[in-house]
Amino acid sequence: MVFCFWFGMGIVFSPEVNLRLMVAVLPTLFYIGAGMFLALLPLGFWSQIILAGVFGVIAYVIFLVENVFLVSVGYKTVPLYRAAYTVGLILLLVSGFFLFNTMWSYRLVFWANLVISTVISTVIFWYHFKIVAIELADDGRSKNPWVYTLVPAWLVGQTALALSFWPLGIFKGSMYLVLVVYILCGLIQADLRERLFYRVILNYAWIGIAVIGGILWLSSWGGG
Numbered sequence: 663m664v665f666c667f668w669f670g671m672g673i674v675f676s677p678e679v680n681l682r683l684m685v686a687v688l689p690t691l692f693y694i695g696a697g698m699f700l701a702l703l704p705l706g707f708w709s710q711i712i713l714a715g716v717f718g719v720i721a722y723v724i725f726l727v728e729n730v731f732l733v734s735v736g737y738k739t740v741p742l743y744r745a746a747y748t749v750g751l752i753l754l755l756v757s758g759f760f761l762f763n764t765m766w767s768y769r770l771v772f773w774a775n776l777v778i779s780t781v782i783s784t785v786i787f788w789y790h791f792k793i794v795a796i797e798l799a800d801d802g803r804s805k806n807p808w809v810y811t812l813v814p815a816w817l818v819g820q821t822a823l824a825l826s827f828w829p830l831g832i833f834k835g836s837m838y839l840v841l842v843v844y845i846l847c848g849l850i851q852a853d854l855r856e857r858l859f860y861r862v863i864l865n866y867a868w869i870g871i872a873v874i875g876g877i878l879w880l881s882s883w884g885g886g
Contacts, residue, residue: 680792681735685728687789692724692753695760702767724753734796743797750793751847755840758786762822763836772826779839780819787811790847794854805854814846829881841873 700713730746761782765775788811795802821842825835845866852858 681732684789684792685732687785688728688750688753688757689721689724691757691761691785691789692720695757695764698764699760702764720753723749727753731793731796735801747793751790754786754789754847755844758782758843759836759840762839763832765822766832766835772823775826776819776823779822780815783815783818783843784811786843787814787846787850790850791854794851798854802854810850810854814843814850817846818842825877828877830877834880838873838877841869845869845873 696717705713727746727750730742731750734743734746762779765778765782770778788807791802791805791807791810795805795807798805818839822839825838828835830838848866849858849863852862
């Protein structure tokens with residue numbers, strides 16, 4: 663699948679390893695996440711047909727997004743970059759939801775949730791760093807990518823560890839992790855673009871408070 667994607671993008675023989683990895687992350691996460699998520703659902707024949715069509719449309723959108731990113735690497739002023747970034751981030755969060763949902767569905771022990779969520783988040787934040795760095799003057803070479811990758815991934819892993827002991831359903835647990843990823847992606851983007859102002863921090867802080875409030879409000883310790 664990845665080879666076919668590289669071939670379609672015209673970079674199958676590109677010497678830029680990071681470039682080839684970057685464009686393969688989103689489709690790989692989405693295909694694996696959607697496949698594992700849909701495998702858990704009792705789907706009828708027509709539901710499978712409809713979802714196959716939706717899957718094909720999203721795959722085409724991913725192809726367009728990655729094509730914009732490839733062009734933006736060389737020309738910093740591509741008008742569609744911001745739109746591609748927004749769509750790419752949405753698809754990244756959706757893919758993360760599918761993967762987190764699958765993780766919670768298997769009712770794993772707490773340490774497995776910690777490891778799996780950290781690994782998933784590491785890939786997500788590495789990709790996010792790369793697509794934000796495209797717009798930077800030096801392609802992010804002056805930034806340490808692992809700081810923007812491992813630290814937020816560790817935070818998501820710790821959140822998953824805490825939620826493993828919390829009385830939450832599969833859907834709510836997945837949504838909370840996705841919201842944490844969204845908040846961290848927003849802060850990372852603002853910091854990389856040197857726009858991490860007080861108002862930005864405050865806005866995301868309110869979102870974080872709302873998430874924590876939702877966790878406390880919707881929790882049912884009575885086991886009902």
